[in-house]
Amino acid sequence: MVKARAPTSRFAPGDRVRVAARPVVGHCRTPWYLRGKAGVVAEVQGTFRNPEQLAYFKPGLPAQVLYKVRFKQGDIWGRYAGPVGDNLEADIYEHWLEPLK
Amino acid sequence: MSQPERKNMPRRGAGGRASHDVGGLEFGPIDRHEHDLALWEKRTDAMLILLRDNKRRALTVDAHRRAIESYGEQEYDRTTYYEKWIRAVRNLIIEQEIVTREEIEAKMAEVRAKHAKAGRKAAKETVPW
Numbered sequence: 484m485v486k487a488r489a490p491t492s493r494f495a496p497g498d499r500v501r502v503a504a505r506p507v508v509g510h511c512r513t514p515w516y517l518r519g520k521a522g523v524v525a526e527v528q529g530t531f532r533n534p535e536q537l538a539y540f541k542p543g544l545p546a547q548v549l550y551k552v553r554f555k556q557g558d559i560w561g562r563y564a565g566p567v568g569d570n571l572e573a574d575i576y577e578h579w580l581e582p583l584k
Numbered sequence: 585m586s587q588p589e590r591k592n593m594p595r596r597g598a599g600g601r602a603s604h605d606v607g608g609l610e611f612g613p614i615d616r617h618e619h620d621l622a623l624w625e626k627r628t629d630a631m632l633i634l635l636r637d638n639k640r641r642a643l644t645v646d647a648h649r650r651a652i653e654s655y656g657e658q659e660y661d662r663t664t665y666y667e668k669w670i671r672a673v674r675n676l677i678i679e680q681e682i683v684t685r686e687e688i689e690a691k692m693a694e695v696r697a698k699h700a701k702a703g704r705k706a707a708k709e710t711v712p713w
Binding site: 507509510511515516534537538539540559560564 | 601605607608615644646647649653661680
């Protein structure tokens with residue numbers, strides 16, 4: 484992926500966030516099973532051109548900050564049988580995240 | 585090469601879950617056996633790398649993903665990894681007007697005739713558009 488100039492990131496590690504639950508038409512890297520789910524920012528991974536636009540041969544600007552967001556497995560799946568402390572980490576772009584208090 | 589039976593799972597859920605977005609659906613156990621790639625699969629990989637390199641920039645990895653994600657659910661579930669890849673490459677080079685559909689079909693007929701003459705049978709007649 485092409486790194487672009489970094490804008491200021493809206494979220495910092497430790498911030499609680501929720502993934503937007505909006506419907507999608509076309510290419511999108513936010514998995515369906517995480518939409519509407521709450522998690523915590525684990526890492527700011529850098530800034531990248533927006534793949535939702537690159538998929539249609541557009542410049543992908545403004546570039547988006549990409550976060551590693553940590554979710555509790557129990558929060559994602561209706562019936563999770565594993566240990567309570569199990570997490571799942573996923574790459575989520577900033578325009579898919581909403582602040583959560 | 586034997587093909588495992590491929591399951592089809594209906595994508596239930598609000599908000600338009602796309603056919604590729606299957607995380608959490610019950611597809612049964614994953615076959616973890618390593619397997620050799622066929623020559624055409626290696627060529628498919630090479631073709632995509634060349635089409636999206638800095639010299640050509642004919643495709644992007646995101647456009648390739650988009651083309652694969654546009655398959656219908658049943659088509660998505662019954663095709664293999666590199667079948668999805670080669671079909672997406674074909675559709676994108678037509679979309680981007682690098683070649684025409686007629687050129688591809690003419691070449692396919694030429695290759696098919698060559699193999700038939702040599703007594704070889706094509707594994708599949710066509711990849712669906």
